[in-house]
Amino acid sequence: MEKAVFYHAGCPVCISAEQDILNLIPKEQVEVVHLGTDKAGIGKAAAAGVKSVPALVLANGNVLHINFGASIDDLK
Amino acid sequence: MEKAVFYHAGCPVCISAEQDILNLIPKEQVEVVHLGTDKAGIGKAAAAGVKSVPALVLANGNVLHINFGASIDDLK
Numbered sequence: 001m002e003k004a005v006f007y008h009a010g011c012p013v014c015i016s017a018e019q020d021i022l023n024l025i026p027k028e029q030v031e032v033v034h035l036g037t038d039k040a041g042i043g044k045a046a047a048a049g050v051k052s053v054p055a056l057v058l059a060n061g062n063v064l065h066i067n068f069g070a071s072i073d074d075l076k
Numbered sequence: 077m078e079k080a081v082f083y084h085a086g087c088p089v090c091i092s093a094e095q096d097i098l099n100l101i102p103k104e105q106v107e108v109v110h111l112g113t114d115k116a117g118i119g120k121a122a123a124a125g126v127k128s129v130p131a132l133v134l135a136n137g138n139v140l141h142i143n144f145g146a147s148i149d150d151l152k
Contacts, residue, residue: 004100020134024080024101058096067141 002059003029007045009036009053018054021066030056078135079105083121085112085129094130097142106132 004025008018022030033041035053045055049063056064080101084094098106109117111129121131125139132140 016138020136020138021132021140024105026100026102029100056097060096062092062096064097065143067143
Protein backbone atom coordinates (compact mmCIF):
# COMPACT_ATOMS: atom_id res chain seq x y z
CA MET A 1 0.00 0.00 0.00
CA GLU A 2 1.17 3.51 -0.73
CA LYS A 3 1.88 5.59 2.37
CA ALA A 4 -0.24 8.42 3.70
CA VAL A 5 1.63 11.69 4.24
CA PHE A 6 1.17 13.74 7.41
CA TYR A 7 2.07 17.40 6.82
CA HIS A 8 2.60 19.67 9.80
CA ALA A 9 4.56 22.78 10.71
CA GLY A 10 5.55 22.07 14.27
CA CYS A 11 2.74 24.16 15.83
CA PRO A 12 3.64 24.01 19.54
CA VAL A 13 0.01 23.97 20.70
CA CYS A 14 -0.92 21.08 18.44
CA ILE A 15 2.23 19.05 18.59
CA SER A 16 1.07 16.70 21.33
CA ALA A 17 -2.17 16.04 19.48
CA GLU A 18 -0.22 15.42 16.31
CA GLN A 19 1.99 12.93 18.08
CA ASP A 20 -1.08 11.23 19.48
CA ILE A 21 -2.67 10.66 16.09
CA LEU A 22 0.65 9.45 14.70
CA ASN A 23 0.87 7.01 17.57
CA LEU A 24 -2.42 5.51 16.37
CA ILE A 25 -1.16 4.93 12.83
CA PRO A 26 1.47 2.25 12.28
CA LYS A 27 4.79 3.96 11.38
CA GLU A 28 5.24 2.09 8.11
CA GLN A 29 1.95 3.47 6.80
CA VAL A 30 2.64 7.17 7.19
CA GLU A 31 5.38 9.59 6.18
CA VAL A 32 5.75 12.76 8.25
CA VAL A 33 6.75 16.03 6.54
CA HIS A 34 7.57 19.10 8.66
CA LEU A 35 6.85 22.08 6.40
CA GLY A 36 8.64 24.44 8.77
CA THR A 37 11.95 22.73 8.05
CA ASP A 38 11.21 21.10 4.68
CA LYS A 39 10.42 24.04 2.38
CA ALA A 40 10.47 21.80 -0.70
CA GLY A 41 7.52 19.95 0.76
CA ILE A 42 5.27 23.03 0.63
CA GLY A 43 4.74 22.88 -3.14
CA LYS A 44 4.09 19.16 -2.96
CA ALA A 45 1.57 19.64 -0.15
CA ALA A 46 -0.21 22.42 -2.07
CA ALA A 47 -0.32 20.26 -5.20
CA ALA A 48 -1.90 17.49 -3.15
CA GLY A 49 -4.66 19.88 -2.06
CA VAL A 50 -3.45 20.76 1.44
CA LYS A 51 -4.99 24.09 2.54
CA SER A 52 -3.90 24.13 6.18
CA VAL A 53 -1.77 22.07 8.52
CA PRO A 54 -1.83 19.67 10.12
CA ALA A 55 -3.27 17.59 7.31
CA LEU A 56 -3.18 13.95 6.39
CA VAL A 57 -3.02 13.12 2.67
CA LEU A 58 -4.24 9.58 2.21
CA ALA A 59 -2.79 7.10 -0.25
CA ASN A 60 -5.87 7.47 -2.49
CA GLY A 61 -5.48 11.26 -2.68
CA ASN A 62 -8.11 12.29 -0.13
CA VAL A 63 -6.97 15.20 2.04
CA LEU A 64 -8.08 15.35 5.67
CA HIS A 65 -7.54 18.73 7.34
CA ILE A 66 -7.25 18.32 11.08
CA ASN A 67 -8.34 21.04 13.49
CA PHE A 68 -7.27 20.72 17.05
CA GLY A 69 -9.23 23.10 19.24
CA ALA A 70 -6.38 24.42 21.36
CA SER A 71 -7.30 24.55 25.00
CA ILE A 72 -7.08 27.93 26.74
CA ASP A 73 -4.67 26.39 29.21
CA ASP A 74 -2.20 25.68 26.42
CA LEU A 75 -2.17 29.36 25.44
CA LYS A 76 -1.40 30.74 28.91
CA MET B 77 -4.22 1.70 26.27
CA GLU B 78 -7.60 3.32 26.35
CA LYS B 79 -9.28 3.51 22.95
CA ALA B 80 -9.72 6.60 20.84
CA VAL B 81 -13.31 7.28 19.77
CA PHE B 82 -14.17 8.26 16.20
CA TYR B 83 -17.50 10.14 16.05
CA HIS B 84 -19.21 10.59 12.71
CA ALA B 85 -22.70 11.00 11.33
CA GLY B 86 -22.53 9.05 8.11
CA CYS B 87 -21.95 12.10 5.88
CA PRO B 88 -22.09 10.54 2.40
CA VAL B 89 -19.44 12.86 0.94
CA CYS B 90 -16.95 12.12 3.69
CA ILE B 91 -17.63 8.49 4.27
CA SER B 92 -14.87 7.19 2.02
CA ALA B 93 -12.34 9.51 3.65
CA GLU B 94 -13.56 8.38 7.06
CA GLN B 95 -13.11 4.76 6.09
CA ASP B 96 -9.64 5.52 4.83
CA ILE B 97 -8.49 7.06 8.10
CA LEU B 98 -10.03 4.20 10.01
CA ASN B 99 -8.13 1.78 7.81
CA LEU B 100 -4.90 3.43 8.98
CA ILE B 101 -5.69 2.95 12.67
CA PRO B 102 -5.63 -0.59 14.06
CA LYS B 103 -9.22 -1.64 14.85
CA GLU B 104 -8.50 -2.48 18.48
CA GLN B 105 -7.38 1.11 19.14
CA VAL B 106 -10.49 2.93 17.99
CA GLU B 107 -14.20 2.76 18.71
CA VAL B 108 -16.53 4.13 16.03
CA VAL B 109 -19.74 5.93 17.05
CA HIS B 110 -22.31 6.88 14.40
CA LEU B 111 -24.20 9.85 15.86
CA GLY B 112 -26.88 9.59 13.21
CA THR B 113 -27.98 6.25 14.60
CA ASP B 114 -26.65 6.44 18.17
CA LYS B 115 -28.45 9.45 19.67
CA ALA B 116 -27.18 8.62 23.16
CA GLY B 117 -23.68 9.22 21.85
CA ILE B 118 -24.36 12.90 21.10
CA GLY B 119 -24.23 14.02 24.73
CA LYS B 120 -21.11 11.98 25.31
CA ALA B 121 -19.45 13.51 22.26
CA ALA B 122 -20.40 17.05 23.34
CA ALA B 123 -19.08 16.39 26.84
CA ALA B 124 -15.80 15.26 25.31
CA GLY B 125 -15.52 18.57 23.45
CA VAL B 126 -16.65 17.52 19.99
CA LYS B 127 -17.90 20.56 18.02
CA SER B 128 -18.30 19.00 14.59
CA VAL B 129 -18.05 15.60 12.98
CA PRO B 130 -16.10 13.71 11.95
CA ALA B 131 -13.91 14.00 15.01
CA LEU B 132 -11.44 11.75 16.72
CA VAL B 133 -11.32 11.92 20.53
CA LEU B 134 -7.97 10.57 21.66
CA ALA B 135 -7.41 8.44 24.74
CA ASN B 136 -5.80 11.41 26.51
CA GLY B 137 -8.83 13.63 25.89
CA ASN B 138 -7.49 15.66 22.95
CA VAL B 139 -10.17 16.26 20.30
CA LEU B 140 -9.17 16.37 16.65
CA HIS B 141 -11.80 17.80 14.33
CA ILE B 142 -11.35 16.51 10.81
CA ASN B 143 -12.33 18.53 7.76
CA PHE B 144 -12.49 16.77 4.47
CA GLY B 145 -12.65 19.27 1.63
CA ALA B 146 -15.36 17.61 -0.42
CA SER B 147 -14.46 17.55 -4.07
CA ILE B 148 -16.86 19.24 -6.48
CA ASP B 149 -17.19 15.94 -8.33
CA ASP B 150 -18.65 14.33 -5.22
CA LEU B 151 -21.41 16.93 -5.09
CA LYS B 152 -22.61 16.54 -8.69
